[in-house]
Amino acid sequence: MDIKERRGNGEGDALQRALVGATAVAAAAGAALFIGSKLRSGRGEPWISDAPRSTRRGRNSLIGRTVTIAKPAQEIYDFWRDFSNLAQVMENVERIDVIDQRQSHWVVKAPGGSTVEWDSVVTEDEPSRLIAWESTKGSNIRNSGRVEFLDAAPGRGTMVRLTMVYDPPGGTAGRLVAKLLQREPAEQARRDLRRLKQFLETGEITSSTSPSGRRSESPAKQYI
Amino acid sequence: MRALTWQGRHDVRVETVPDPEIVNPRDAIIRITSTAICGSDLHLYDGYIPTMRAGDILGHENMGEVVEVGAKSPLKKGQRVVIPFTVSCGDCFFCKKQQYSACDNANPATTSDMSETLYGYPMGAALGYAHLTGGYAGGQAEYLRVPYSDVGPIVIPDGLEDDKVLFLSDILPTGWMAAENAEIEEGDTVAVWGCGPVGLFAIQSALIMGAHKVIAIDHYAARLDLAKRLGAEILDYREVDVREALFEMTGGIGPDACIDCVGMESHGLGIDNLVDTAKAHTFLGTDRPAALRQAILACRKGGRVSVPGVYGGMADKFPIGAFMEKGLTLKTGQTHVQKYSQKLLEMIGEDKIDTTFLISHHASLEEGPSMYRHWHDDQDEYTKIVLKPGMERVAA
Numbered sequence: 001m002d003i004k005e006r007r008g009n010g011e012g013d014a015l016q017r018a019l020v021g022a023t024a025v026a027a028a029a030g031a032a033l034f035i036g037s038k039l040r041s042g043r044g045e046p047w048i049s050d051a052p053r054s055t056r057r058g059r060n061s062l063i064g065r066t067v068t069i070a071k072p073a074q075e076i077y078d079f080w081r082d083f084s085n086l087a088q089v090m091e092n093v094e095r096i097d098v099i100d101q102r103q104s105h106w107v108v109k110a111p112g113g114s115t116v117e118w119d120s121v122v123t124e125d126e127p128s129r130l131i132a133w134e135s136t137k138g139s140n141i142r143n144s145g146r147v148e149f150l151d152a153a154p155g156r157g158t159m160v161r162l163t164m165v166y167d168p169p170g171g172t173a174g175r176l177v178a179k180l181l182q183r184e185p186a187e188q189a190r191r192d193l194r195r196l197k198q199f200l201e202t203g204e205i206t207s208s209t210s211p212s213g214r215r216s217e218s219p220a221k222q223y224i
Numbered sequence: 225m226r227a228l229t230w231q232g233r234h235d236v237r238v239e240t241v242p243d244p245e246i247v248n249p250r251d252a253i254i255r256i257t258s259t260a261i262c263g264s265d266l267h268l269y270d271g272y273i274p275t276m277r278a279g280d281i282l283g284h285e286n287m288g289e290v291v292e293v294g295a296k297s298p299l300k301k302g303q304r305v306v307i308p309f310t311v312s313c314g315d316c317f318f319c320k321k322q323q324y325s326a327c328d329n330a331n332p333a334t335t336s337d338m339s340e341t342l343y344g345y346p347m348g349a350a351l352g353y354a355h356l357t358g359g360y361a362g363g364q365a366e367y368l369r370v371p372y373s374d375v376g377p378i379v380i381p382d383g384l385e386d387d388k389v390l391f392l393s394d395i396l397p398t399g400w401m402a403a404e405n406a407e408i409e410e411g412d413t414v415a416v417w418g419c420g421p422v423g424l425f426a427i428q429s430a431l432i433m434g435a436h437k438v439i440a441i442d443h444y445a446a447r448l449d450l451a452k453r454l455g456a457e458i459l460d461y462r463e464v465d466v467r468e469a470l471f472e473m474t475g476g477i478g479p480d481a482c483i484d485c486v487g488m489e490s491h492g493l494g495i496d497n498l499v500d501t502a503k504a505h506t507f508l509g510t511d512r513p514a515a516l517r518q519a520i521l522a523c524r525k526g527g528r529v530s531v532p533g534v535y536g537g538m539a540d541k542f543p544i545g546a547f548m549e550k551g552l553t554l555k556t557g558q559t560h561v562q563k564y565s566q567k568l569l570e571m572i573g574e575d576k577i578d579t580t581f582l583i584s585h586h587a588s589l590e591e592g593p594s595m596y597r598h599w600h601d602d603q604d605e606y607t608k609i610v611l612k613p614g615m616e617r618v619a620a
């Protein structure tokens with residue numbers, strides 16, 4: 001069964017299609033958009049809100065997204081902790097090879113049909129509470145992130161909060177360009193978390209693949 | 225297969241397209257036996273709904289025979305089913321609350337960004353509507369892919385012909401929910417703007433729910449006549465000042481509940497509506513809420529306003545002062561079709577609800593384009609069109 005989302009509806013032109021790449025965790029492939037700084041950086045700044053720091057106004061190097069999944073924390077943690085599962089829900093991840101308990105090897109689709117690869121290592125691991133990771137020292141794609149599993153209101157399941165460090169080259173302009181190309185990590189994170197939720201709640205990844213009168217498209221063709 | 229496709233404003237064509245396939249385990253594919261053209265299809269036809277793409281297959285009021293099922297579909301080949309226009313997963317927070325049209329999973333990850341930007345949250349999904357609501361193909365075609373076929377489809381017992389049950393797909397539960405949202409109490413007068421299919425079903429539902437009096441407002445004589453036959457008192461808004469007429473007909477109290485079954489393409493004579501029309505045509509604003517404004521002004525103090533009519537964008541001059549000072553309650557939303565399916569099917573089976581009175585025309589799929597034209601140009605004669613893909617083309 002092919003549980004990757006299949007879409008029949010081409011969106012945008014070929015150039016855009018070629019440029020769209022990268023996943024949440026991978027970020028923009030081919031360019032070192034992520035910095036390897038630890039997520040704890042910046043925690044010393046004054047902050048009186050109870051909201052996550054990723055919701056801070058203005059330029060923000062933290063990417064964050066929370067999604068509620070109607071499943072117990074343990075089940076979602078178990079799914080995530082076996083990193084090889086993530087390729088099912090992350091759009092541009094081709095595969096993730098689990099090397100050992102802490103290390104995994106990521107193969108991610110990049111623009112133009114190529115791939116980029118790196119090793120990632122788990123830095124924190126609290127069963128059914130949180131997982132944190134970062135790319136290993138030698139990787140040319142530097143990234144770090146953490147996912148927390150928080151109790152939602154009774155009966156509503158688990159709030160899954162993904163946070164990543166992101167510092168685009170070129171500052172605001174760089175971020176804008178990334179957004180135009182639909183490769184902005186925040187957007188990828190949003191979409192990947194939606195797919196995770198769909199898969200865990202419904203057993204499938206929602207797809208609107210269906211015929212159309214656009215002759216250039218076959219029903220099962222993917223457009224990204 | 226043959227399918228009716230949207231090509232642009234006032235341009236729909238029947239074309240040969242690929243057959244649908246099973247994509248996910250919970251899918252089913254049905255051979256369409258009846259598919260209706262909806263008032264909200266006119267919003268697409270008129271180009272008022274963003275995110276349509278040339279080639280999209282229209283049609284969200286569908287029924288047919290199951291011809292193929294995925295590994296996890298409980299349906300069986302040969303079963304007759306009506307398909308709700310709302311796509312709902314049945315597993316998310318919203319579906320569990322029976323708020324099916326707000327389903328959090330049915331809109332694919334790539335299309336739900338648009339509505340999150342427009343409305344603050346990703347929208348639910350619908351068949352045969354814009355990409356904003358998922359970009360699913362519709363059923364004005366020979367075949368239809370039905371996602372989450374274990375949640376939506378209503379299996380129809382033998383002996384109930386298509387015309388009796390087809391509208392379970394949308395307009396019947398939409399009219400019912402509109403009346404339910406009006407929270408009707410004994411002795412209530414309910415005013416209904418718009419006597420199209422949803423308005424007529426809202427009138428019927430309000431009377432079943434015990435409304436003392438229903439007052440129907442429109443300007444098409446044939447539609448007002450249908451409303452009268454259902455038991456409503458009627459108003460032609462070209463003849464009377466609606467607010468004043470409602471004031472007089474309710475002894476100075478006003479309608480207890482007002483239902484706007486018109487939505488964004490409201491006609492109307494007011495200067496505000498002319499301004500709105502100009503704006504809509506220049507895309508400065510999208511919605512013309514003449515009926516909604518009138519409903520808010522006409523509603524009694526402490527009354528309820530129910531809005532099943534479709535709006536998509538922003539509206540100017542929403543009478544927030546009247547709304548607040550009078551203490552009105554506003555309830556709205558796309559229909560949670562699956563919530564009402566079983567109950568309404570039973571009422572149809574017991575002859576408590578008739579839906580066939582509405583149908584003015586049956587036509588073949590190939591006649592679809594001319595039917596859209598008639599539906600757009602001649603709403604007095606064409607009250608509801610049902611396309612039958614299996615039907616021989618009759619002389620146009």
Ligand SMILES: [Zn+2]
Pocket residue numbers: 262263264265284285309394395
């Ligand atoms: Zn409809």
Ligand SMILES: [Zn+2]
Pocket residue numbers: 312313314315316317318319320326327328329330
């Ligand atoms: Zn749902």
